[in-house]
Amino acid sequence: MTLNKLFVIILVYKQTKMNKTVTMQNLKNGLIHFLSHTIGAGVLLWMFALPAQAALELEISGGSAIQIPIAILPMAESGSAQSGSRLHDIISNDLRGSGMFRIINTSGMPALPTNAAQIKYTDWTALKAQGLSLGEVQQAGGNLKVSVQVMDVLRQTALLQLTYTVSPSQYRHVAHLIADQIYEKFTGQPGAFSTRIAYVTKVGKRFTLQIADYDGFNAQTLVSSNEPIISPSWSPDGSKMAYVSFEKKKPIVFVQSLYTGERKIVANFKGNNSAPAWSPDGSKLAVVLTYGANSQIYTISADGSNLQQVTKSSAIDTSPAFSPDGQWIYFTSDRGGRPQVYKVSASGGSASRVTFEGSYNDGPRFSPDGKYLTYIRNDGGAFKVAVQDLGSGDVKVLSTGSQDESPSFAPNSRTIMYATRVGGKGTLATVTVDGLVRQRLSEAGGDIREPAWGPAQAAPK
């Protein structure tokens, strides 16, 4: 009030000084002007004062959780022909093996919900579950209708609502598809559970190149021979397989269609033809030939034309792999005395060394995202899977076997598949790129070797 009075006095003084008549209108206008400024200043002050009044601030640096706790509940299955192989077990195995999820044990729970309305969220928050999957499988004609709901336990909302109608033969496949969806919902990365792998089995004296689900189920034979078959390599679109067969008493590179089974010889030059690796665009392959004298890296078009020599050394250069951008070919060479990984421009030129740790590093394979390189390292006499972070150069030995071989990345770059030996027989194993979760895929029987993980868009079954 005193301020206002003071203002009126100043205003009156100013007006008289300017020889203007002091009218009520002038005073009123001035007062409004003054008040608007006062309010404006007040608002400004309040705005500046706000942070001081604002609440407590708490800094949280880092995080120590590495897995997402999730409950995968058994589904209500009516008249399932697949007794003993239940969807929730397949989904659980997929998610557990990825290393990204911790599957909450629900075996002790009395009454498990089969639909969202039955969920008592306090039960699940008490078990620290963040996600909850439930649903049902119904017979629909000759098909199976699978309905799944994935709930956010913490927010008590639905995250996913999935429905598939599939033939009974796709029972496992639909479980992998559901696992892929859950994986992507929580991690933002696509899952790799519905992808496929290729590997060679040796039963008796017979070698068979097989294609199976990523977990070794549903194996199908692509080609079989009494002579060794080695080095299967998926074309980037997943429609063709390149491999080396000794069926003609010497190693020859074949390419075979997964749709038609049709195959053709790509490299059958004088000497050995081996280690095919596709370029990222699928137009050509890197191969190893002893065409001259010693093993050297060449590139050749997928139809077998346009052979070009890439490395020109007096050493043994082998096991080529294209970088995901197609610019480089990484390979193993003993030009330094011991086998180490080198890289050379895909069009040829001088090579530079990539691996420096350890006395033996062989068989480089890229992660599809181009961030990692995996290879076999001789670690104190044992051959183990190593992964090298191409950004930092850090190398980590991931596997624990003594004769591990043929590592290759999953299409989502999160997991590596390799062959290991158990009881004198080869078997498949996976390890997450951080080394936290290792799994052995015991389902695929026989003596298994030379696995190769297929691309995301692998051929349909």
Added chain:
Amino acid sequence: MKIVLSPQDQVIRKRAAMLSVLMHVLLFLGMIFMVDWKAVHVNPSVMEATLWDSLPSKQPSKPATKPVEPTPPPPEPKPEPKPPEPKPPEKVAPPEPQVKQAEQEAEIALKKREDEKKRLLDEEKKKELEQKKQEEKLKKIQEALRKQEEEDKLKKIQDAMRQQDMDAQQSAAAGAVDPSVLNYYMGLMSRKIRSTVNSGLCPVTNPELLVDIQMTNSGDISGMPKLVKGSGDAVCDDAVIRAILAAKPFDMPDDPAARKKMVDQIRLKFRPRS
């Protein structure tokens, strides 16, 4: 053979002699000022060595220089002469009275003195009585005063206690909080949330996220955490929100002021990849 010089030649000879003297003087000056006569060590890195017939004894050698004699202590200051003590005043002897007159006067004086004594005794008795009365009165007053003082003290203590209670209530209302209590419980909250953050789901660029939560009195979160600043990655944002929800409920302080402060809005600042 004598050479006869012409006057012109003589002039030339004189000039030549002068020039010669001048040049010598200049040369001499030049030698003095340009040339350093002092001997210079051309190679300072050369070590000088002294050859000894036998090693010197390990006993510390006596110092070559005479030890500095200790300076004599400064002379003690002489005590100043004491001022003469003042003499006591001399006693003056009373004059002796004459004997006869003195006896009579003495009797009268005796009687008077006895009377006086009696009177004085009576007066003293009266005075004592009065004094006793007064002392009793004083005692009563003092007791009353003491009682009053004690009551006052008690009242003061009670007032102080009451004031303390009121202060505590006022401070609780005003939000004055013991920072150590608050820090402790905020630290618990930070650790609990950190344990549920899945940093692997966040970009390696380590973006900052800001999330506001509204705490309840029981340590729960009221409503949903509010993302104020996201990481630019929906999966990371979601992972952080889930981590907050998975971490609740949080321990709350018993201290009402600290609890009240925590029940306020809290802004959580995340750096998941740190």
